[in-house]
Amino acid sequence: MIATPVGTDSQLVIAPMLIVLAAATATLLLGRYPRARAAVSLAGGIAYAAAVAAIDWYIVLAPDAPGIATYQVGGWPAPFGITLVADGLSAFMLTMVAILGVASLVFSTRHLPGGEERSYYFPLFHFLALGVTGAFLTGDLFNLFVWFEVMLMASYVFVAYSGGPEHTRAAFWYVTLNLVGSAVFLLGVGGIYATTGTLNMADLAQRLAEPAAYGLEPAPVVGLFALLLSVFALKAGLVPFQFWIPSAYRAAPPQVTALLAGATKKVGIYAIIRLTFTVFAGAAVGVDLSLPGVTIAGDSPLPFIGAALFIMATASILVGGIGAVGRDSLEGVFAYSSIGQVGFIAMPVAIATTATAPGLRKLAIVAALVYALNHTLAKGLLFLSVGTVRSATGTSRFADLGGLAMRSPPLAISVFVASLALVGIPPLSGFFGKFLVFDAAARARAGPVLVVLLVGSLLTIAYTTRAWNRSFWGAQTDAVETASIDPVQVAVLAVLAATIVAVGVGFEPVYEFAEIAADAAVDTEGYVDAVAPQEASDLIDSSANGGDH
């Protein structure tokens, strides 16, 4: 199906989006045939993973791969049309989503919560994946907004999915917050368009690098980017934008929460990395900010962004860790833990923004990506295990659980592996994530950061131990004794646990992939060259056609 070799302009880029869109439509049409629906859905998921694997190999990893490929939607040249771009960073993110997405789909074919709303489960699942995929692939700022909305719309319905007063309230909160977030996103996008005259990320990077050549006055861009940063932080769940997470994660079905924590959160992180390093890193915009005690000044907006990220990451690690210690249910612990873990991902990003040496910047981005991969695998597994426990015992509260380890050793081993990965025990994937984050912090000579990371790690040990003790050890409760645990679900968990071990043991290729992704993130020049935005005068066609969007 795929012609080789792939050029820098390839239809392969749009393939994953088309596949999930087709799967979403097909499952919608098959609403009355549950078996066919599940089969088509699974086939769609596997085809999606195959398309992502093809992007990984033909565009990024193969010896003669171009490293970056674009697809100009509708044949409109950049920056007038929407450009889709697949480079190392996008491919790395897509790979994480594909692994977790397929696991969650297989899991979902075994047990779907709810009654008649089940017929909408799979279409929504694919629309969620579509939004995430689009956000990873788009090279246009407004298009990023649209994909965010696609993703959010599906997740709104999932949060309200199970019905019940609690869930509806959680959904209303979630919707309200994100609608305000969308309005703020529009403000940022509109302002950037008015300031720079473009929405194409490559064109934006080019114009910001030489504002004088384009006759721009780029100073407002820093503030507008801060607006965007707050929206991305809301999606990623960084403190102080974290308060929607616990209730929303508790309300959504666990197999979807796995995806919300593993994939949609990473969209926020991805957007921060992409815009900060690919678009704004080269911006020649002076920042002169003096607060009591701190003065941020320079020719680049990055230190300003870095300072904001440092504060948010530190607060996330502490709030998430402390919050997780006191929860009384499995998903409560894991939801708060997600807040803390995203802090661990944002911290190296913050280090990368302030790093002046290119080597350190790259190392820090690699650390963030490896940590993100570990979080997706481990937290995905843990939320799926909540689904298993809940469908087997009908509860996930610590008060009603105990002795699960004796009831189902394979389930217990999988959860144990994921918990150890969160803590960061070698040779699991989490060890390398944590090691690289600490390494980056140490090389940046950031003492306070090391202290925060250490405290966060200790808190991680505390809450994973507590969750394990309360639900897996001890005497079996009635709910656990009568539980019938689904073997296929446990098999999915075991495969994910094996993946965590495999990533840790065979870390070399994973590290290389992350390194390629980090290179792609900082390679503004390569990005601009691949997208090749044209001047309006190149296209003499009266005025610029507004045929996009």
Next chain:
Amino acid sequence: MTAVVLAATIGALFALGTFLLLQRDLIRVVWGLAIISQAANVYLLAMGGIAPAVADSVPILAGHGGGAPQTADPVVQALVLTAIVIGFGMTAFALVLSYRVYEEHGTLDVTELGDRR
């Protein structure tokens, strides 16, 4: 002049939307969301620039059959169109949700929906 009026309008809309968003009644919250998203749309439209108010910038006065002057940036209009559609869908969904909140809780007062834990 137009710019000042537009800026004042956008500011007033955002203020009103924020005020409504902070009310206890859920329907007012939905109104607040709708107004904030409309304010963002007006803002986007304003970002396209404002043509000077002279006869030459009005297409029907500027010339018949010939090239019409460009009065506004078409890109922002395309953006606003997309944003309006998305905002419409979201507002409808928020209204449905608030109805379900009313069905399940028997009240629309945010403070009476029970604690958030």
